Amino acid sequence: MKLTLDIWRQKSANAEGKMVSYEVDDISPDMSFLEMLDVLNERLLEKGEDSVAFDHDCREGICGMCSLMINGMPHGPERATTTCQLHMRKFHDGQRITIEPWRASSFPVVKDLAVDRSAFDRIVQKGGFISANTGNAPDANAIPIPKKDADIAMDAAACIGCGACVAVCKNSSAMLFVAAKASHFGHLPQGQPERYERVIKMVEQADAEGFGSCSNTYDCEAACPKEISVRHIARLNRDYLRASLFGE
Amino acid sequence: MNLDSKIPSGPLAEKWTKHKFDMKLVNPANKRKYTIIVVGTGLAGASAAATLAELGYKVLAFTYHDSPRRAHSIAAQGGINAAKNYQNDGDSVYRLFYDTVKGGDFRSREANVHRLAEVSANIIDQCVAQGVPFAREYGGYLSNRSFGGAQVSRTFYARGQTGQQLLLGTYAQLSKMTSNGGVTLFNRKEMLDLVLVNGHARGIVTRDLITGKVESFAGDAVLLCTGGYSNVFYLSTNAKACNVTAAYRAYKHGAGFANPCYTQIHPTCIPVSGDHQSKLTLMSESLRNDGRIWAPKKAGDQRSPDQIPENERDYYLERKYPSFGNLSPRDIASRSAKEACDSGHGVGPGGRGVYLDFADAIKRLGQKVIEERYGNLFEMYERITGENPYRVPMRIYPAPHYTMGGLWVDYNLMSNVPGLHVLGEANFSDHGANRLGASALMQGLADGYFVIPYTLGHYLATSGQGKVSADAPEFKQAEQEASERINKLMNIRGKRTPTSFHRELGLLMWHKCGMARNEKGLQEALDKIPAIREEFWKNLFIPGSGSEFNQSLELAGRVADFLEFAEVLCTDALHRNESCGGHFREEYQTADGEAKRNDADFTYAAVWEYAGEGKRPVLNKEPLQFDNVSLSVRSYK
Numbered sequence: 018m019k020l021t022l023d024i025w026r027q028k029s030a031n032a033e034g035k036m037v038s039y040e041v042d043d044i045s046p047d048m049s050f051l052e053m054l055d056v057l058n059e060r061l062l063e064k065g066e067d068s069v070a071f072d073h074d075c076r077e078g079i080c081g082m083c084s085l086m087i088n089g090m091p092h093g094p095e096r097a098t099t100t101c102q103l104h105m106r107k108f109h110d111g112q113r114i115t116i117e118p119w120r121a122s123s124f125p126v127v128k129d130l131a132v133d134r135s136a137f138d139r140i141v142q143k144g145g146f147i148s149a150n151t152g153n154a155p156d157a158n159a160i161p162i163p164k165k166d167a168d169i170a171m172d173a174a175a176c177i178g179c180g181a182c183v184a185v186c187k188n189s190s191a192m193l194f195v196a197a198k199a200s201h202f203g204h205l206p207q208g209q210p211e212r213y214e215r216v217i218k219m220v221e222q223a224d225a226e227g228f229g230s231c232s233n234t235y236d237c238e239a240a241c242p243k244e245i246s247v248r249h250i251a252r253l254n255r256d257y258l259r260a261s262l263f264g265e
Numbered sequence: 266m267n268l269d270s271k272i273p274s275g276p277l278a279e280k281w282t283k284h285k286f287d288m289k290l291v292n293p294a295n296k297r298k299y300t301i302i303v304v305g306t307g308l309a310g311a312s313a314a315a316t317l318a319e320l321g322y323k324v325l326a327f328t329y330h331d332s333p334r335r336a337h338s339i340a341a342q343g344g345i346n347a348a349k350n351y352q353n354d355g356d357s358v359y360r361l362f363y364d365t366v367k368g369g370d371f372r373s374r375e376a377n378v379h380r381l382a383e384v385s386a387n388i389i390d391q392c393v394a395q396g397v398p399f400a401r402e403y404g405g406y407l408s409n410r411s412f413g414g415a416q417v418s419r420t421f422y423a424r425g426q427t428g429q430q431l432l433l434g435t436y437a438q439l440s441k442m443t444s445n446g447g448v449t450l451f452n453r454k455e456m457l458d459l460v461l462v463n464g465h466a467r468g469i470v471t472r473d474l475i476t477g478k479v480e481s482f483a484g485d486a487v488l489l490c491t492g493g494y495s496n497v498f499y500l501s502t503n504a505k506a507c508n509v510t511a512a513y514r515a516y517k518h519g520a521g522f523a524n525p526c527y528t529q530i531h532p533t534c535i536p537v538s539g540d541h542q543s544k545l546t547l548m549s550e551s552l553r554n555d556g557r558i559w560a561p562k563k564a565g566d567q568r569s570p571d572q573i574p575e576n577e578r579d580y581y582l583e584r585k586y587p588s589f590g591n592l593s594p595r596d597i598a599s600r601s602a603k604e605a606c607d608s609g610h611g612v613g614p615g616g617r618g619v620y621l622d623f624a625d626a627i628k629r630l631g632q633k634v635i636e637e638r639y640g641n642l643f644e645m646y647e648r649i650t651g652e653n654p655y656r657v658p659m660r661i662y663p664a665p666h667y668t669m670g671g672l673w674v675d676y677n678l679m680s681n682v683p684g685l686h687v688l689g690e691a692n693f694s695d696h697g698a699n700r701l702g703a704s705a706l707m708q709g710l711a712d713g714y715f716v717i718p719y720t721l722g723h724y725l726a727t728s729g730q731g732k733v734s735a736d737a738p739e740f741k742q743a744e745q746e747a748s749e750r751i752n753k754l755m756n757i758r759g760k761r762t763p764t765s766f767h768r769e770l771g772l773l774m775w776h777k778c779g780m781a782r783n784e785k786g787l788q789e790a791l792d793k794i795p796a797i798r799e800e801f802w803k804n805l806f807i808p809g810s811g812s813e814f815n816q817s818l819e820l821a822g823r824v825a826d827f828l829e830f831a832e833v834l835c836t837d838a839l840h841r842n843e844s845c846g847g848h849f850r851e852e853y854q855t856a857d858g859e860a861k862r863n864d865a866d867f868t869y870a871a872v873w874e875y876a877g878e879g880k881r882p883v884l885n886k887e888p889l890q891f892d893n894v895s896l897s898v899r900s901y902k
């Protein structure tokens with residue numbers, strides 16, 4: 018395959034960025050999208066030019082490190098698929114592809130396509146945990162958990178923290194990310210003691226990081242590579258309301 | 266080299282309890298006066314950092330990732346073992362201990378393995394308390410499966426995302442301890458060197474991956490939790506950034522590197538599809554519970570699998586190992602696949618693959634059940650290959666996956682360099698020559714949650730070292746050396762990319778020191794590696810500068826260390842004149858092609874000591890003593 022790539026190049030956080038076009042040929046449909054970028058980078062380096070910076074690591078769709086807006090869509094056109102799991106057979110010969118970083122003021126660009134998502138860490142640090150020091154634990158089967166609840170908790174816990182939900186949202190809201198964490202713990206008996214405090218603290222931190230508010234457009238669910246449901250946001254809203262009204 | 270294993274005296278089952286009592290404690294009020302440097306925030310590092318902070322120590326935690334949640338542990342799929350015996354199927358601490366020692370082909374330390382089995386149950390309790398959503402039965406109790414060649418169901422799992430959920434559990438705990446100041450977290454900072462003062466490990470030199478700034482950090486002890494070195498083969502199931510640098514730098518400062526030749530090749534990975542391949546994807550071993558592995562009986566058979574009748578298929582694992590069949594341990598399953606392909610029976614591009622077929626399971630259980638069990642894995646396979654495994658059998662081939670070798674540690678997880686502790690995949694301790702499935706997660710968390718919090722206190726209480734600061738000359742010198750090395754890499758200004766060297770080395774290692782090794786091939790590798798290294802230092806190209814975000818520079822530094830470390834690995838493989846576990850030497854096999862151990866001469870851990878630039882490393886031995894299990898031939902027939 019032969020492709021034209023329009024790629025965002027930006028030397029550092031404070032530098033001006035711009036789109037630059039590259040032609041790549043000899044692309045195999047069996048390559049992953051990132052392998053296609055590897056090919057481009059190897060060729061750039063062979064010419065003595067700087068390669069395109071992008072984040073990635075596991076290349077198995079689980080570490081949440083890869084990102085990229087591909088033709089305006091986070092992680093590209095394929096449903097429930099991270100960029101690293103997207104394959105070139107989903108594109109056609111001669112196609113023009115636009116590749117940009119996540120665009121959100123809370124995710125500043127590090128270089129080219131790599132962004133800084135440490136805001137997510139700070140949200141979790143504020144409340145995204147169950148306080149159970151090592152050694153505190155009772156026997157694992159002491160508290161049975163209905164399979165249904167365990168399954169919902171697991172659905173929510175599947176979030177990989179990639180930030181696609183923020184990138185797609187017109188308000189750059191982190192609500193799906195926050196809701197997934199709150200819902201994961203909120204569905205487990207172990208998560209009850211800190212349930213309301215957790216919600217308040219994470220939402221406050223998301224605000225402080227400059228993420229926007231949720232206006233229920235629900236593009237996030239469609240963009241999420243793990244298909245985290247917006248139902249978790251509804252739950253988060255209920256818990257948040259309850260916590261603020263009744264001071265729970 | 267002092268290799269005192271410090272195994273406590275007394276009966277096996279009482280050693281750890283006794284040792285916990287015998288060790289010195291640090292007074293609670295004094296703990297905050299100690300700074301502990303933890304490098305790596307995977308399962309081992311994050312659990313250690315969080316737990317030590319809970320105890321009151323001041324912890325500095327480092328990772329090259331942008332967040333601790335990205336560590337390679339996240340990718341583990343299958344599960345984590347624990348001797349809970351919830352299934353009432355005959356499991357026990359002793360059985361887990363025995364299985365692990367046998368699975369490791371009798372090349373691990375009995376006392377360590379027994380401790381691992383003892384604390385395994387606490388790990389599950391701890392994880393559930395943190396909210397890890399393990400799979401459950403309808404009654405609400407935890408579900409288990411059998412995994413990786415075990416005959417009891419002792420594996421806990423969270424769909425196909427066990428590693429993710431365990432890591433998110435430790436990450437949450439680490440985050441909590443970060444917000445209350447117990448842990449100071451340093452993201453995107455890569456350790457480039459270890460700093461010794463007075464012979465004790467007292468700190469590290471790091472490079473900030475965003476600004477390029479080289480600086481150092483001092484403390485009272487250093488914990489390396491930096492993962493394994495499978496990427497020495499370039500193509501492996503490990504995440505792209507996994508590397509040996511931290512461990513190798515420690516080795517160059519005198520830490521012994523134990524059994525580097527024990528590398529595990531996982532049997533069920535998606536085969537290579539072309540030269541562009543950047544990594545290999547593991548398909549969880551749990552697939553072997555229902556899938557049947559076969560290759561065409563006729564060499565060179567080009568027919569599509571549905572055209573090959575039943576009697577022309579060779580279900581070779583079922584044939585060769587009737588009692589374990591498709592669930593034979595990893596080393597055995599991998600080697601059998603290689604044999605099938607080497608003799609011309611392979612399928613798919615280049616004949617490097619065998620079938621993993623679910624047709625019978627679908628017939629027996631229905632597609633819905635298979636979907637429930639493996640749905641996400643089937644989807645992943647289809648995404649990568651474009652083939653639907655419900656209709657066409659999967660194609661699989663072995664790939665480097667895990668490294669049993671690592672820095673030598675004593676029973677307290679301390680290396681021979683005082684103060685330098687090593688946890689998780691980075692150490693050599695518990696898996697001998699071959700690791701059983703679902704045991705790495707268990708070991709990483711055992712080390713971090715339940716071993717180091719005790720043993721580190723003992724070191725701190727007895728080491729008698731004063732305070733040092735990062736202004737000490739030892740630190741300044743190490744910083745300067747690290748900067749010089751970066752400059753040296755930057756200034757080569759040659760023509761070849763870091764990846765091209767990594768690929769070249771990886772291919773050589775895979776062919777000469779991969780699934781099967783022999784003297785001639787290893788000798789060839791040992792001749793060729795220095796030549797690749799020389800070319801690397803003459804003809805490498807890195808764009809830009811060292812004082813910016815520079816992914817080529819990061820990679821080049823790691824490849825440079827792989828290029829030296831590979832020689833240690835091959836040297837070890839060449840010296841071990843036996844086949845055991847993941848180390849298969851073609852010269853040492855039985856008439857029917859099984860691994861032949863040589864207990865009389867090789868029942869020891871081979872611990873390699875750095876002897877200087879260009880010098881052959883020096884071999885040291887820790888003899889292994891088996892008081893409780895008798896060495897037997899590992900038969901899975």
Ligand SMILES: Cc1cc2nc3c(=O)[nH]c(=O)nc-3n(C[C@H](O)[C@H](O)[C@H](O)COP(=O)(O)OP(=O)(O)OC[C@H]3O[C@@H](n4cnc5c(N)ncnc54)[C@H](O)[C@@H]3O)c2cc1C
Nearest residue numbers: 305306307308309338341343344456492689690703705706
């Ligand atoms: C695909 C796959 C599936 C697996 N499935 C299973 C399974 O089902 N069950 C099982 O038991 N095991 C499994 N394993 C093995 C298991 O996941 C690993 O052995 C284990 O998670 C390693 O944990 P760790 O904490 O030792 O290292 P890692 O998780 O690799 O963490 C290493 C950490 O060190 C940091 N680091 C490394 N070097 C430096 C440096 N120089 N400077 C700063 N930071 C550094 C990294 O940033 C990272 O935080 C699997 C492995 C793979 C590859």
Ligand code: FES
Nearest residue numbers: 074076081083101
């Ligand atoms: S690289 Fe890990 S999710 Fe894509």
